Amino acid sequence: MQLEVAGLDVRYGANHAVRSVDLSVAPGEIVTVLGANGAGKSTLLRAIAGATPISGGTITFEGKQVQSRNTATRVKSGISLVPEGRQIFVSLTVEENLLMGAYTQTGATTHRDVERIFQRFPNLAARRHSAASVLSGGEQQMLAIGRAMLARPKLMMLDEPSLGLSPILVEQLFELIAELNSNGLSILLVEQNTHMALQMASRGYVLELGEVKAEGTAQQLADDPRLAEAYLGAQDAA
Amino acid sequence: MLLVQQVLNGLLLGGIYVGVAVAFTLTIGILNFLNFTIPVLFMLAGMVGWSLSVYGLPFGLSDPLGWAPSLAIGILCAIGASLLVERFTYRYFKAKHGDATEHAIPLVSSLGFLLIFEYLVLIAHGSDSQAFRTPFADLNWRVAGLIISIPQVISLAVSLGIVAGLSLLLTRSRIGRALRATAENPDAATLMGVEVNRIVPVVFVLTGLLCGLAGALFAVNYGEVSPYMGDNVGTKAIAGMVIGGLGSVWGAIAGGLIVGLTETLSIHFFGATSVQISVWGLLLVLLLLRPQGLFGHNAIGKGKF
Numbered sequence: 160m161q162l163e164v165a166g167l168d169v170r171y172g173a174n175h176a177v178r179s180v181d182l183s184v185a186p187g188e189i190v191t192v193l194g195a196n197g198a199g200k201s202t203l204l205r206a207i208a209g210a211t212p213i214s215g216g217t218i219t220f221e222g223k224q225v226q227s228r229n230t231a232t233r234v235k236s237g238i239s240l241v242p243e244g245r246q247i248f249v250s251l252t253v254e255e256n257l258l259m260g261a262y263t264q265t266g267a268t269t270h271r272d273v274e275r276i277f278q279r280f281p282n283l284a285a286r287r288h289s290a291a292s293v294l295s296g297g298e299q300q301m302l303a304i305g306r307a308m309l310a311r312p313k314l315m316m317l318d319e320p321s322l323g324l325s326p327i328l329v330e331q332l333f334e335l336i337a338e339l340n341s342n343g344l345s346i347l348l349v350e351q352n353t354h355m356a357l358q359m360a361s362r363g364y365v366l367e368l369g370e371v372k373a374e375g376t377a378q379q380l381a382d383d384p385r386l387a388e389a390y391l392g393a394q395d396a397a
Numbered sequence: 398m399l400l401v402q403q404v405l406n407g408l409l410l411g412g413i414y415v416g417v418a419v420a421f422t423l424t425i426g427i428l429n430f431l432n433f434t435i436p437v438l439f440m441l442a443g444m445v446g447w448s449l450s451v452y453g454l455p456f457g458l459s460d461p462l463g464w465a466p467s468l469a470i471g472i473l474c475a476i477g478a479s480l481l482v483e484r485f486t487y488r489y490f491k492a493k494h495g496d497a498t499e500h501a502i503p504l505v506s507s508l509g510f511l512l513i514f515e516y517l518v519l520i521a522h523g524s525d526s527q528a529f530r531t532p533f534a535d536l537n538w539r540v541a542g543l544i545i546s547i548p549q550v551i552s553l554a555v556s557l558g559i560v561a562g563l564s565l566l567l568t569r570s571r572i573g574r575a576l577r578a579t580a581e582n583p584d585a586a587t588l589m590g591v592e593v594n595r596i597v598p599v600v601f602v603l604t605g606l607l608c609g610l611a612g613a614l615f616a617v618n619y620g621e622v623s624p625y626m627g628d629n630v631g632t633k634a635i636a637g638m639v640i641g642g643l644g645s646v647w648g649a650i651a652g653g654l655i656v657g658l659t660e661t662l663s664i665h666f667f668g669a670t671s672v673q674i675s676v677w678g679l680l681l682v683l684l685l686l687r688p689q690g691l692f693g694h695n696a697i698g699k700g701k702f
C-alpha cells in the first residue's frame with residue numbers, strides 16, 4: 160500500500176472528530192471517502208496532510224511513518240491536498256498561485272512545469288498575470304488542482320472538488336481526475352457527489368461521526384441498500 | 398524661499414518616518430499584528446550606536462568605535478531585539494493559542510517589551526539626550542538660497558532605496574510570494590509546504606532592519622539620540638501608515654512623507670506647538686473621507702503589495 164492510515168484519532172477539544180480510522184490507498188488507485196456533513200472527512204484528509212494535529216494513530220506513506228512530520232515534509236514526500244473550498248490565493252496572480260504550488264520544488268524544472276499546466280488549462284494561461292480573484296468557480300478549481308500538481312505529488316487528496324460547479328464542469332473535472340490517475344497518480348477523493356465518486360473509484364469508505372461505518376469496493380458500496388438510504392441517497396437528494 | 402526650504406526639510410524628515418511606517422505596515426499586513434516594540438527598535442539602534450561610539454564595547458573590551466561600525470552594530474541589535482520579540486510574543490502565543498492574531502496578548506506583550514527595553518536603556522544611560530557626532534554632520538549644499546543637508550539627502554535616498562528593494566522582494570522573490578500567501582491564508586500556505594514558523598521571523602528581521610536603519614539615519618541627520626527618540630517617531634509613523642492605508646507598502650511611503658511635510662509646514666505657518674494637532678487632524682479628516690487610507694483596500698489582508 161502507498162498510504163496506510165491506522166487507528167487515526169483527531170480531537171478538537173472534546174469533539175472527537177476522527178475515531179480510530181483505518182484506511183489505505185494502493186499506488187495508482189482511486190479511493191473515495193463518503194459521509195454526511197460533519198462526518199469528519201475533511202478532518203481526515205487534513206490530518207493525513209499534516210495540517211490538523213492528530214491525537215493518536217499512525218500514517219505511513221511509502222513505507223515511512225509520517226505522522227510526526229510537518230506538512231512541508233509530507234508535501235515533499237509526495238502528498239498533496241486540494242483543500243475544501245479551493246483556498247486559492249486571491250491576492251496573488253494566477254501564475255504566482257502555481258508558483259506557490261511548486262514552493263517545495265527546488266529543481267530548475269518549475270518553469271517548465273508551470274508552462275505545462277498552462278498548456279493543459281488555456282483559460283488559466285489567458286489570465287496568468289491577473290489576480291486569481293477574477294477567475295470563475297470552475298477556473299479556480301482548475302487552478303487549485305494545477306497548483307497541487309506543481310508539487311509533483313504521488314498521492315493527490317481532493318476535498319469536495321465538485322462543490323459549486325455546473326454539471327458540465329463536474330464532468331470535465333472528473334475526466335481530469337481520471338486522466339491524472341491514468342498517469343499513475345493515486346487519488347483520495349472526498350465527494351458529496353457520491354454517484355460520480357463511486358463510478359470512478361475502485362474502493363470507498365463511509366464515515367459517520369468520525370468512524371468508518373462501511374468500506375468495500377465501489378460496487379459493494381453502491382449496492383448496499385442501507386448505505387444508499389442512510390448516506391448516499393440522502394446526499395444525492397440534497 | 399523659506400517655504401521651499403520647509404518642504405524640503407519635511408521630505409527629508411518624512412524619509413525617517415517612511416522606514417518606521419513601512420515596518421508597522423509589514424507586521425500589520427502580513428501578521429495582522431500591531432507591533433508596539435517598533436519605536437524602541439528605532440531607539441535601540443540610535444542609543445546602542447551612540448554608546449559604542451562613546452564608550453566602545455562594554456567591560457573596556459575596546460576603544461570607542463567609529464560612528465559607522467557603532468551604528469551598524471546598533472542596527473544588528475535592533476534586529477536581534479526584534480527576533481526576541483518574535484520568539485516571546487508572537488510565536489509563543491501562537492503555539493499556545495493557535496492563531497496569535499485573534500488575541501490581544503501579542504499586542505500587550507509587545508507593549509511590555511517596549512517599556513522593558515526603554516527602561517533598560519534608561520538605567521544604563523539615564524534620560525538625557527546625547528549628542529551623536531559624525532564628521533560630515535554639517536556638510537551642506539547651497540543652491541539658489543536653499544540649504545540642502547547632504548546627509549539628509551543621502552538618508553532619504555537610502556530609506557527609499559531600501560523600501561523599493563523590499564517591495565521587489567515581496568513581489569518578485571520566492572520568499573516574498575510565500576510571505577504574501579501566508580498573509581492572505583496561512584492555512585493554505587502551510588498546505589503548499591510553507592513553514593510558517595520559519596517565515597514569520599523574516600518579517601521580524603525586516604522590521605528590525607527597517608527600524609534600525611531609520612534610527613541610525615536619524616542619529617546621523619539630527620546629531621542627537623535619547624531613550625525617548627522612538628516615541629515621537631513611532632506615533633508619527635503610525636499616523637503615516639494609517640494615512641497611506643494599513644498594510645500597503647507604497648501607502649506607508651506616501652504617508653510617511655506626507656506626515657513629514659505636514660510637520661514642517663505646520664511649524665512654518667502655525668508654530669511648533671501646532672504639529673500634533675495638524676498631523677492627527679489631517680489623519681482624522683482623511684479617515685472620514687477615505688477610511689481605508691490613500692492606498693488601502695477595504696479588505697485588510699488582500700492585495701496589499
Ligand SMILES: Nc1ncnc2c1ncn2[C@@H]1O[C@H](COP(=O)(O)OP(=O)(O)OP(=O)(O)O)[C@@H](O)[C@H]1O
Nearest residue numbers: 171174176194195196197198199200201202203243
Ligand atoms: N477547526 C475546527 N475546530 C473545531 N471543530 C472542528 C474544526 N473543523 C471541524 N470541526 C468539527 O469536526 C467535525 C468534523 O468536521 P469535518 O469538517 O471534518 O466534516 P466533513 O465531513 O468534512 O463535513 P462537510 O461535508 O460539511 O465538509 C465536525 O463536528 C466539525 O464541527
Ligand SMILES: [Mg+2]
Nearest residue numbers: 200201202243
Ligand atoms: Mg468537509
